[in-house]
Amino acid sequence: MVLLVADVDHCKAYNDAYGHGAGDDCLKRVARAMRRALPIEAHLARHGGEEFVAILADADTDTAAALAESLRRAVRQLGIAHAHTADRALYAAKSDGRNSWRVSMTEMDQRVVA
Numbered sequence: 001m002v003l004l005v006a007d008v009d010h011c012k013a014y015n016d017a018y019g020h021g022a023g024d025d026c027l028k029r030v031a032r033a034m035r036r037a038l039p040i041e042a043h044l045a046r047h048g049g050e051e052f053v054a055i056l057a058d059a060d061t062d063t064a065a066a067l068a069e070s071l072r073r074a075v076r077q078l079g080i081a082h083a084h085t086a087d088r089a090l091y092a093a094k095s096d097g098r099n100s101w102r103v104s105m106t107e108m109d110q111r112v113v114a
Contacts, residue, residue, distance in 0.1 A: 002059040004068055006034070008075070011050035014082055030075050037074035038067065 008030055015023035027050065034052060035044050042056040054067065 002054075002056045002064040002067065004054040004064065004071065005047065006052045006054070006068075006071055006075075008050040008052075010082070014080075017082055026080055029078055029080065033074040033078055034071050037070040042067070 008027065011023060011027070014026055027046070031044065031046065031052065034054070038044060038054055039056065042054055044052060044054050047053045054071065056063070056067065059067075
């Protein structure tokens, strides 16, 4: 059996910027994209907040990896972007060993100090 847990990035920032109605619509779009990316016999459910679980019986680790990548690609292809992902700068600073800062202006134009 395969159990995949997916957490959608930047949902809190999206909700804060556009409201919970828009956030719910966004999650519905994500769920539809993931459902289409899964085999018909797989089960998909929202697991609270921005987390989803997918369950597929009689599957192995190779299948799990392929399904996980299919889900990631399907959601990415939706292209749901928003101007309020300042968390990206925070995560970039943390991934560089912390003790640094970022000014998040646009995705392509960030000043970095480490």
